[in-house]
Amino acid sequence: MIGELFLLYYEFFKIGLFAVGGGMATLPFLYDLADKYDWFTQKMVGDMIAISESTPGPIGVNMATYTGFQNAGPVGAVVATMGLITPSIIVIIIIAQFLKKFSESQTVQDIFYTLRPAVTGLIGAVAVTLITGEVINAGAFSQGGTISEIFKFKEVIWFFILIVLTNKYKKHPLFYICISAAVGILFSF
Template identity: 45%
Template sequence: MIEMFIRFFGCGLFAIGGGLATLPFLYDIAEATGWFTFHDISNMIAISESTPGPLGVNMATYVGYHTMGVIGALVAPLALVFPSVIIIIGISKILDKFKTAAVVQNALYGLRAASAALIAAAGIGVAKIAFLGSEQMQEWSFSGLGQLINWKAVLLAAVVYGGLVKFKKHPIVYIVFSAVIGIIFHY
């Protein structure tokens, strides 16, 4: 159990850039300990993508449970987030102190634009999966493009957008609505 804590702690300490960045570390853990296989990892990715919550935490929980039951499912994710919490609290303290410094303000000015771009890129990534069919287009053509696009998903997105603009409800409302629509109409 201590070994598990240390391994996931290392994973949380060195994986920079979100959930998928933990993947190489998971492969390392799999190879070094034999707790789970590469096949398990791809299963985990699929399940993580279809359940709520951050990918890294989901994967740690899944691995933890499979190696050590409920205790593992607690220890692995806690070990994973432990380094972040310490680091972020440290950064917060520093930021509080130097918030008004011109250098910090100038850096943040650049950071915010990058942040917006990265989020937009993530949105485009999700859009590709949501609106394009899984089949590869053989030859470029407009009819091929028409078949490639998942029109049901596009329609749903349009409805959600309309609702968003008109009613300004909590995002959870739209998520639940879309899940129900998805189930009813066999998306």
């Protein structure tokens, strides 16, 4: 049990330390964890994104809490979540000590400026992974399946409907999240 808790803390600490750019930047690390351990599957990461977008809290924190709870109960949930947020707490404490000097440093500004393309690339890679996992049936594609077998048409149609609706009607994102949840339940997505 202690070994499992340590492993949860360690793995999520690494994610918290290296996932610069917010919740979406944690996704490549979460997919890697799905390959490394039997804590959750890659499909569950896609489901967790949907759940996290409709519940409070960032994706990484929600996934750490879920993974910890599934593998070691409430204590595991706390340990995994603490592992994920500990690096941020340490960095914030250090930055708070040197805030003025840190914010005016050209080197630091240059570092963050050059990190932007890397974070954009990570988020783009996740977008491709989500599209291929949630909209395209990669197995049917690789086996030369028909167009109706390759594309998940309900998801594609709903995607384009949402694009039209969000551009035409400027509603709060929560409105579209609730509508999407209802459509998903109604049409068994």
